[in-house]
Amino acid sequence: MKNRNRWLLIAVGLGVLLNPLNSSMISIALARLQEVYRLDYTAVSWVVFAFYIASSVAQPVMGKASDLFGRRRIFLAGLVVAFAASILAPFSPGFGWLIVCRIIQSIGTSMMVAVGMAIVRVHIKENQAAALSVLSVFLSGAAAVGPFIGGVIIGWWDWEAIFWVNIPFTAAGFLFAWRWIPEDTPEESPVKGLPLSKWLEILDVKGIVLFAAGLTALLLGVLSFKSTGAAALWQILTTLAGLALLTLFVIQELRSASPFIPLRTFARYPAMTRVNVEYMLVNVLFYALFFGLPSYLQTVREVSVFHTGILMLSLGLCSLAAAPVAGRWVDRSGPGPALMLSALLMMFGSLWLVMMNESSPVAGVCIALAAFGISNGLSGVGLQAALFQSSPQEIIGVASGVFNTSRYFGTILSSLLTGLVMGGRLSSGGLRSLALVLTIIAILLILMNRQRLRA
Missing domain, CATH: 1.20.1250.20 (MFS general substrate transporter like domains)
Structure with a gap:
């Protein structure tokens, strides 16, 4: 493998590992977050739900967005967003703010996962299978050792450390990506110049909104019922609203020419x-x-x-x-x-x-x-x-x-x-x-x- 390709792989790898790393480290922090915010397990699970719901939406969306704005730009922007979320999360004044930071973190890290594989496929022509397997090691390895890393750094410091640990990765990743990921050429952005309405149609914004809102409402209704042990009117209405929105989502996806799912x-x-x-x-x-x-x-x-x-x-x-x-x-x-x-x-x-x-x-x-x-x-x-x-x-x-x-x-x-x-x-x-x-x-x-x- 050429020397330039090795550096490109390192640059992409430093970015794509952040999503699985942050989705797995949090498993060790859940008990501590229950203590800090005085919540039960059901409530604190939203730090997990929020991350995965945001990832499931952001990755396909950002993959499409890279066609319009360029893969390098999306990758660099993702590093900046992940860096900002990692700085802000430890200072969250309440659990709701921490959820918001986790959503922002998920969007930032998803931006890199969405385009990382594409960057390798486009710019590494020789031994491409080997290059993709190396990238898979970054992804699977980060997920596998995330709980261990989380346990060690929380044991030494506290739950805030699982966010601080991202800072050197995002900073180094940005420097490597800026230096080694090539600029996209106009030919690599086939939908550039389309009107906003067409781009929103390609992204299937209606489907995205219905999916995210329906899933969130359904989870909120079901989990709140579990926490209280009784079915209040708002819980029943929230659950029914979630089911209705997900039904509309299915109808939208079957009708859409460019469905989100x-x-x-x-x-x-x-x-x-x-x-x-x-x-x-x-x-x-x-x-x-x-x-x-x-x-x-x-x-x-x-x-x-x-x-x-x-x-x-x-x-x-x-x-x-x-x-x-x-x-x-x-x-x-x-x-x-x-x-x-x-x-x-x-x-x-x-x-x-x-x-x-x-x-x-x-x-x-x-x-x-x-x-x-x-x-x-x-x-x-x-x-x-x-x-x-x-x-x-x-x-x-x-x-x-x-x-x-x-x-x-x-x-x-x-x-x-x-x-x-x-x-x-x-x-x-x-x-x-x-x-x-x-x-x-x-x-x-x-x-x-x-x-x-x-x-």
Whole structure:
């Protein structure tokens, strides 16, 4: 690989790692934020919801916006936005302000993820697959070690540190990007010069607003009911409004010529839809454990933030170690066997947590974490291969976008599930109930993969 391409990869990598890093570090900070803002788990979960809802909207939007304004400009702007959010978040006077900062942070980091892959594809012509795999390491590695980093820095300082840690990354990323990411040429911005009304139509602003408002209203209604234990009129109306807005969103997407989420694609290609459903369920399983377990360890088992980060490292290391093995296995045997083992490991890890109680050794959670980590490494590679097998070549770009959307749906549902089952007051019984639900989802995945192996 040429020297210039290496520096370009570093520049892009420093930017794209910020989104998965900040989405994973927060898992260690949830218990501390409950203390600081005197909130229950359900309420504090909005720092997770807000980030993922904003990411699910911002990434496809910013990908389209890069066609108009240029990929380099979007990438640099994303670094500035992420830097500003990281500076402001620690000074939030209330939890609402922290949510706003998390949304801004999500938009900034999503701007870089949205165009990072495209920058590599356009400007690195030789050994492109190897370059993209290096970028994947930045993405998966940051997500895997995020809880460990969060545990260490919160243990040394406090929750504000998970925002301060972004400052050197954004500053260095900006300098590298300014120096090594080439300017976009006019030919690379095919929609430049279109009127605002046409650009808003291309972005599907109506769909975006309906999706974000409907999902937020639905989550607010459902979670507030869980927190209070009673259905007030405003909670019922908020939930119904969310369902109505999401119904309008579906109608809008089916009518739009340039839909924010191409729902027609799901109906047209059922095999691809099956892969996306499986990917969503895998993420529900993984992230429910990812966010629920650290809070349980700190709140119920009184494990320090630092040691919680150390325990969670087993999840990240096993995931990273399993991915290259999965790649060779899937190349040789196809995605079916790897995905079946992934589902079996998730069922084993969930059942292990079901059997744990207050007297079980805390270190025992590492067995479940290792099972989920290996499973995540296998499913990440296996489902990507299954997507390529099930998607026609002419729509592979759309298929990849839908695939990422399924991941965000899974992460949002995982937070909702964790909030509903473990919300209010965390307990060992709550963890076992969550693990039992995860076991049922894992069994569903096993049945889906059994059909895949028979086909």
